[in-house]
Amino acid sequence: MAIETSKLTIRLPVEDVxxxxxxxxxxxxxxxxxxxxxxxxxxxxxxxxPPAALDEITGLLPADMDAEAEMRERQSTKHGQ
Structure with missing residues (x-):
């Protein structure tokens, strides 16, 4: 079974390309x-x-941020604990 594909044009820094x-x-x-x-x-x-771990791996969170502490804080806020 063939996977449906789609064309995507992206802009990246020349060094990344x-x-x-x-x-x-x-x-x-x-x-x-x-x-x-x-x-x-x-x-x-x-x-x-956990979502914060993926963000950390992909570079979406600053390197100096404590991802686990941030995740606990967000969960506490979200769930009112």
Whole structure:
């Protein structure tokens, strides 16, 4: 069964584009395959890890932020505890 696909145009810094192209070539992959594998891994982590952990891994949280403490604070606020 074929997976439905869609074309996406993104803008990235030139250094990131060059990196992903080199990485893909060195590993015998296409750029699409590299991105697809990364997104699949993120989906797995999203299902397994607390949301703050995924944000920390993907760089959405500052490196100096205590993700666990922030998550506990948000849960406490959300659930009124």
């Amino acid at each position: 060059n990196f992903v192209k080199r990485y893909a070539k060195a590993n015998g992959l296409s750029v699409t395959e590299v991105i697809d594998r990364y997104l699949r891994r993120m989906r797995l982590l999203d299902n397994e890890a």
